[in-house]
Amino acid sequence: MKKxxxxxxxxxxxxxxxxxxxxxxxxxxxxxxxxxxxxxxxINFKYKLPVLDLKEILNDKKVDxxxxxxxxxxxxxxxxxxxKNNKDVFIEKPFCLSLNDAKKLSELATKKNxxxxxxxxxxYHNAFIKMKELIKNGKIGTPKNIRANRFALGTVRSEESVIxxxxxxxxxxxxxxxxxxxxxxxxxxxHHNNNIGPDAISVKLSFSKGLTSLVNSDWMxxxxxxxxxxxxxxxxxxxxxxxxxxxKLLYDPSFVTSKNTIKNAPIKRIKIQxxxxxxxxLEEFINSLVSRKSPLTDxxxxxxxxxxxxxxxxxxxxNKVRI
Ligand SMILES: NC(=O)c1ccc[n+]([C@@H]2O[C@H](COP(=O)([O-])OP(=O)(O)OC[C@H]3O[C@@H](n4cnc5c(N)ncnc54)[C@H](O)[C@@H]3O)[C@@H](O)[C@H]2O)c1
Numbered sequence: 001m002k003k004x005x006x007x008x009x010x011x012x013x014x015x016x017x018x019x020x021x022x023x024x025x026x027x028x029x030x031x032x033x034x035x036x037x038x039x040x041x042x043i044n045f046k047y048k049l050p051v052l053d054l055k056e057i058l059n060d061k062k063v064d065x066x067x068x069x070x071x072x073x074x075x076x077x078x079x080x081x082x083x084k085n086n087k088d089v090f091i092e093k094p095f096c097l098s099l100n101d102a103k104k105l106s107e108l109a110t111k112k113n114x115x116x117x118x119x120x121x122x123x124y125h126n127a128f129i130k131m132k133e134l135i136k137n138g139k140i141g142t143p144k145n146i147r148a149n150r151f152a153l154g155t156v157r158s159e160e161s162v163i164x165x166x167x168x169x170x171x172x173x174x175x176x177x178x179x180x181x182x183x184x185x186x187x188x189x190x191h192h193n194n195n196i197g198p199d200a201i202s203v204k205l206s207f208s209k210g211l212t213s214l215v216n217s218d219w220m221x222x223x224x225x226x227x228x229x230x231x232x233x234x235x236x237x238x239x240x241x242x243x244x245x246x247x248k249l250l251y252d253p254s255f256v257t258s259k260n261t262i263k264n265a266p267i268k269r270i271k272i273q274x275x276x277x278x279x280x281x282l283e284e285f286i287n288s289l290v291s292r293k294s295p296l297t298d299x300x301x302x303x304x305x306x307x308x309x310x311x312x313x314x315x316x317x318x319n320k321v322r323i
Pocket of ligand 1: 010011012013014015016033034035036039068069070071072074092093094119121165
């Protein structure tokens with residue numbers, strides 16, 4: 001008989017609540033812990049879980065894996081403790097707040113042969129999965145440019161910049177299409193009141209084979225836009241996550257010809273099956289614990305995303321922008 005997995009959730013805030021629900025529905029939620037015991041109490045009561053503190057969870061041999069959904073600044077310490085205690089680990093994005101920390105965790109996971117996955121959620125969104133499949137099948141020819149806009153008047157974090165909170169999602173998606181690191185990064189930024197780094201950025205990434213990307217992230221924008229478009233030599237695919245499922249993924253067959261004329265054709269909706277990306281992501285984590293195969297967004301993938309976030313930070317420093 002297969003062993004039943006036990007997963008502990010660390011951090012029961014706004015996002016952690018959703019993780020708890022999914023892990024419970026998947027039958028693997030063993031314990032939850034939050035520094036604010038009022039929040040963990042609510043979940044413990046709801047799912048009738050035994051109450052343990054962090055040390056007890058880390059020492060409990062029954063616990064196979066930890067899901068870390070606490071603030072970014074705590075990710076490194078908690079993941080380090082979990083790996084040292086031989087647990088597999090899922091860390092919510094951003095992986096870490098420095099490249100050094102990310103490298104340390106990645107090395108330790110490799111040395112200990114542990115699963116270390118990072119919550120680059122949109123890789124598990126059916127619209128993005130379909131988009132990648134269509135690109136691979138040549139639907140839009142060769143991808144030339146990727147435009148990623150992520151704006152909202154949303155959570156303004158005080159311990160990390162918008163790069164680590166919002167751009168991380170888009171960088172992960174861009175790298176999965178580019179299949180290489182950028183050779184050139186150029187950044188413009190806006191600083192309203194976050195002392196840690198920018199509140200809005202506009203980044204150009206250039207890749208060795210001619211692909212370029214424009215990433216715009218802003219958490220102080222009065223309107224919400226979550227749009228990820230890939231423009232190819234034979235058309236474009238547009239993933240708009242603010243739209244209902246029937247309109248989330250559009251195919252625009254229009255393109256600019258080599259003679260700079262426009263070949264127009266009507267836009268089509270691409271049918272996709274609805275999913276809850278967080279559910280699919282946590283299923284990937286659970287499956288990797290069973291199969292011992294690396295998940296899609298493992299620490300090696302996350303390290304590449306961290307390298308690009310570091311390149312962006314360094315570009316801001318080089319240009320002496322307040323960071
Ligand atoms: N993938 C996504 O789309 C997505 C969406 C939202 C948030 N997130 C990520 O999830 C994480 C949590 O975000 P949130 O919005 O839920 O934040 P939040 O502030 O609402 O919740 C964080 C919780 O962690 C607790 N906490 C703080 N330090 C802790 C510690 N050392 N040990 C245990 N608990 C601790 C806090 O008490 C709080 O309840 C962040 O990394 C964030 O970037 C990811």
